[in-house]
Amino acid sequence: MHAPAGLHRLLLASAISIPAAAQAAAATPLDASHDFDFEFGTWKTHVTRRLRPLTGSDQWVDLDGTSVVRKLLDGRANTVELDISGPSGRIAGVAMRLYDASARQWSIHYASRDAGQLTPPLFGRFKDGRGEFHGQDTLAGRSILVRFMITCATPDTCRFEQSYSDDDGQHWETNWIATDTRMREG
Template identity: 55%
Template structure:
């Protein structure tokens, strides 16, 4: 299986991301985010990612073969650099990590739609060179949730990407797949980012 099959968002988020990638083995379709993941209608969420702007050390754990019963996790370490664009209505993420399983380089473009009050997370791999279909969603009570639907090895699956802020200098990305319409989820990508010492928080 291609190593990037378990990376979405993302993604990561995230992704990192885990977000959406043009990955071998995937046929992607956009999916509207559940109402619970959208920003409230009276809330402007264009600065939701401001806390993340800056340079971070990243530790990634990736489930090698999602939705197969696999319990083998692969570990990576590296950096994430996040730059603010359009005064917060967009941002660009560059992720670069290495581990025994190899080298991963991902680029994520996050875009805020002020009419829908939703974010779209668009991810590309250096191995592919194209943006995939975005995961979409928003933040509520400091937790970001983004969704998409795809096929994996001939099965329809849902993809969930979660961003949670642990402290001012540490936050977490999680990606999970569901093969039963969202009744159960299997986490396959966990990234913990720690702000590089000397970097001030850009939240505001």
């Protein structure tokens, strides 16, 4: 039995429009305002840091301490208070993360205790459990790109990796690796 020609066109149009609609829905990111909710609390932090990034140096130092992540604005913003130290000294600072609902992405701003001003923001989002954020900054008077990635092996163990590029993103040099382990209260 053959269907009328009009029905074939309708079935064909439906077959084409369903995948197209599914693709459009998949391409539109969902509300991501709670992407950082997993991180609220206190974390033991181990940082491995390259001393002189983008100089050819491969000298690294280790620092240990804590990160305390606090929710603001019903989760649409949060702060990270970092306090780490080691033989190379102490690093203390605060990161402010803000969710832009219209762009469906986050911005990350950082201020160290010593500098007293915010760095240029990084922008990005989480996809498939991985956060990736990009921005521009300066290092030793030259313009660089910054990439910051977040992955969590478990709900209680996360890795934060920062890399710099001075050739428009053709090559990236990792300069900061932090492994955070959740501290249980009590």
